[in-house]
Amino acid sequence: MCGIVGLYLKNDALQPRLGAMLAGMLITMSDRGPDSAGIAIYGTPGAGDKVTLQSDDPAAFAGLAEAMGAALGAGVTVRIVATHAVVTVPDGRAPEAAAWAEARGLRVMGTGAAMEIFKETGSPRAVAERFGLAGMAGTHGIGHTRMATESAVTTLGAHPFSTAADQCLVHNGSLSNHNAMRRRLARKGFRTRTENDTEVAAAYISSRIAGGESLGQALEGTLADLDGFFTFVTGTRTGFGVVRDPIACKPAVMAETGDYVAFASEYRALVDLPGIADARVWEPEPATVYFWER
Incomplete structure (x- = not known):
């Protein structure tokens, strides 16, 4: 259906x-x-690329900007939307950021300069x-x-x-x-x-x-x-x-x-x-x- x-x-x-x-x-x-x-x-599209992440427990997003920023060696911002987080990273760093997030148990919904996915x-x-x-x-x-x-x-x-x-x-x-x-x-x-x-x-x-x-x-x-x-x-x-x-x-x-x-x-x-x-x-x-x- x-x-x-x-x-x-x-x-x-x-x-x-x-x-x-x-x-x-x-x-x-x-x-x-x-x-x-x-x-x-x-x-x-704005400055940077976006990675949309999901977690059943939004507490998993606590400290995400700081931890990912330290791992990437670059500025990261996070916008939390219920069980999802839209993470903005420097241009070209989305694949690296997505891999880092997945290794820590976060689900990647999508990446891109313009797209955000919520499901x-x-x-x-x-x-x-x-x-x-x-x-x-x-x-x-x-x-x-x-x-x-x-x-x-x-x-x-x-x-x-x-x-x-x-x-x-x-x-x-x-x-x-x-x-x-x-x-x-x-x-x-x-x-x-x-x-x-x-x-x-x-x-x-x-x-x-x-x-x-x-x-x-x-x-x-x-x-x-x-x-x-x-x-x-x-x-x-x-x-x-x-x-x-x-x-x-x-x-x-x-x-x-x-x-x-x-x-x-x-x-x-x-x-x-x-x-x-x-x-x-x-x-x-x-x-x-x-x-x-x-």
Whole structure:
């Protein structure tokens, strides 16, 4: 089942409202996925790179800035958001900071100059409220409500999945060749942390982009190399993309105005967006890639 939402803003004046609009969309999809939920928010890059960390016990973040700063030999700042901490480190030091944090039992949700990922078990409403999603600003974002069918209900099993800097993916569906693809990607150095097939798809897209392809080309590749049924919505530092498998058995709807592009598993998640009555609304075609980039 599961529910997907995504919002890509073309009008910068709407950036302070991104979180509020996404929160409404995410909560509307609650009955498609009551087990866990997550969102990725993209903002304008600032000084330094960001590492989003998670711990079931937020006390683990005590003294984090000082300890990581001493290990890196550089300034580190920490912003705690419920069970997550957004750590800002000097440019280029995110991989080192992530490895340091993992060695100390902290979970890495994602890294990048623009992306922050927040995900937890629980209802979408509870997750959105826990992280203060309605108060977040940004340029674009994607979210997911999960009904677990093939793996455990855990924080790491929740979407979005990120396998490269400023890249993440949410998925509705199931892949049949993900274990073979996981082994293939591991040989290329792309690590996955869970048994979830969505993480494999995220790593696949990351590997294509790392090889020099555009977001659109990477999404095209999923149609040839990933077997199963799927709707993918992906985010990058500058882009937002959607693709459905050739059968397209999972529901999907898109809307576009001069201000934004929106995606949802069902139209009811879009009805409160500004200007939706005048939007171009359509069902994305099977085996067709849609993407927008800044």
